[in-house]
Amino acid sequence: MFHLRAGPGIEIKLFELQDAEAVFAVVDRGREYLRQWLPWVDYTHSPEDIRHFIARVRSQFEAGQGPQAGLWVDGEFAGSLGCHPINWQNRNCSVGYWIAPGLQGKGIVTRCCASLLDYLFDDLRLHRVAIECGIGNAKSCAIPKRLGFTPEGTVRHGEWVNDRWVDLVMWSMLENEWRARRR
Secondary structure (H helix, E strand, O other): OOEEEEEOOEEEEEOOHHHHHHHHHHHHHOHHHHOOOOOOHHHOOOHHHHHHHHHHHHHHHHOOOOOEEEEEEOOEEEEEEEEOOOEOOOOEEEEEEEEOHHHOOOOHHHHHHHHHHHHHHHHOOOOEEEEEEEOOOHHHHHHHHHHOOEEEEEEEEEEEOOOOEEEEEEEEEEHHHHHHHHO
16 A cells, blocks of 8 residues: 655555544644635535545545545644546646644645655656645645745636635646756
C-alpha cells in the first residue's frame, strides 16, 4: 500500500476505513475554518460520510489513478493530501491538501507535498503536477510558492464553495523543474 515518510513523526498513508472516526473528528473540530475553502466540508456530517469517501479514493488508488492519503503527525491524524485522478494520456494530475487549523504554519504540508511530488515524478513518471488554491487562501498558496511551482494564472469562479464562487490560482510544476530543484 501507499505509505511515505515526510519527516520525523510525519507520515503519509493511504486512507483505510478504520480511519473514518479520526478523520471526521478533525474535520468537525476545524469545520468553521475548513468550510471557507473546501466545498465538501458542509456535506460531511458523520464518520459514515468519511467512510464513503475512503471507499471511493481507495478504488481510485487501486485503479491506478493516484493516492488520496491521510497526514499523520506523531501517530495522530492531522489532514489529507492526494491526487485528483491522474490523466495518464498526458501524464499529469492535480494535487489537493488540507491540515487541521492548529497544525498550520509548521511546514508539515510543504514537506508532505515534496514527498508526494518525489513519488509522482520519480515512481509514477508523471510530467506535470498542478495545484489550485483559493486566491484569498494565503496559507494554501504559500505551499506551491515555497516548493517552486510556477503561477499560471487565475481560474475565475473556479470553484463553488458554500454559497459563493472562489477564484483559484493555478500553479504547476514540470518533472524537469522538480528534478532541477532537488539537485
